[in-house]
Amino acid sequence: MAELLWKRGTTLGQGSFSVVSLASTSNALFRGCFSIVEILRMFKHSPYIIHCFGANVSFENNVNLYNLLLKYAFGGSLADLLQNCNSLPEVEVKKHTKNVLLGLCCIHNNGIIHCDTKPGNILLVGRDKTAKIADFGLSVTLEQGMNQKQGVIRGTERYMAPESVINTEYTPQVDIWALGCTVYELITGTRLWEDANGDDVLDKIKFEEPKFQNSKLSNEAQDFLEKCLVKNPSSCWTADLLLNHPFLKKKSGSMSLLHKPIQKITFKIGNHKFVRQLPNPTNR
Structure with missing residues (x-):
């Protein structure tokens, strides 16, 4: 197994379970062995999912570190962007939302659910700051x-979507709910359920309808x-349908050429085949 040679640099940030650092490399031959790397490899050709070069384990300061080598996003995350300007112009949010939906289409069509879509997990890469x-x-x-x-x-x-809080149920719709929370936050500068914290947030998700009327929203x-933000996941639009929503279309009203609306989706798990009827995107 060829190893990817790299050197750790400056620490960029730290989360609950990991540290993000700059790194420099001298080859790109390493074959990763972690399941998360296998997931990322499925999406290596998608321009809307962060690129992974590989992974390995290093022993530093008497601790085993599991390292993922990812494309450097010098634009930071959407969460970083919000910290600097509080809210974003709707036209900019449309651009980021479209890119995230294209990424979610790729993820969902490959049978994966992300489960943690939020501003902090959407990175801005390249000079054009692609989400x-x-x-x-x-x-x-x-x-x-x-x-x-x-x-x-x-x-x-x-x-979190209501079905995940109430029943620990996870379908692609949990990512769509999280995207809705993200879009609301980007445009208004206010988080959904802003008046609650901790368990109170979970209670509101379980028992209340989301209130997202705001003067900043068109x-x-x-x-x-x-x-x-539909509490019944079977009524929630898919990523494919949302790409054709008027919010993401040009003002001219021309149909989006990115994705053609679909009316149903079929997928198979084990010996079971599932067919889901989708709402007509023209029925608003």
Whole structure:
């Protein structure tokens, strides 16, 4: 097994379970051995998912460190962007939302659920600051999501979907709910359930309807959120459908050429075949 040679540099940030550092490399031959790397390899050709070069284990300061070598996002995350300017112009949010949806289409069509979509996990890469989905540490397959009912809650509280909080149920719709929370936050500068913390947030997610009326939201943006923040997951729009929502279309009203609306989706888990009927995107 060829090893990717690299050297750790300046620490960029630190989360609950990991540290992010700059690194320099001298080759790119390493074949990773972690499941998260295998997931990322599935999306190596997607321009809307952070690129992973490989992984390894290093022993530093008497501690084993599990290292993922990722594309450097010098633009930071959408969370960083919000800290600097409080809220973003709607036209900029549309650009980022479209890129995230394209990433989610790729993820969901490959049978994966991200489970932690939020501003902090959407990185801005390159000179044009393309939004790319990162941090697949909580991701599950569709099959795992259907068999998840073991009391394990995945994700970040404020962005969790009702079905994951109530039943620990995970389908692609949990990512769509989280995207809705993210879009609301980017445009308004206010988090959904802003008046609650900790367990109070989970109680509101369980028992209350989200209130996302805000003067900063256009009619199209509010309607887009209504298609994402649906407490009944079977009524939630898919990433494919949302790409054709008027919120993301040009003002000319021309149809988006990115994705063609679909009316149903079929997927198979084990010996079971599932067919899900989708709402007509023209029925707003």
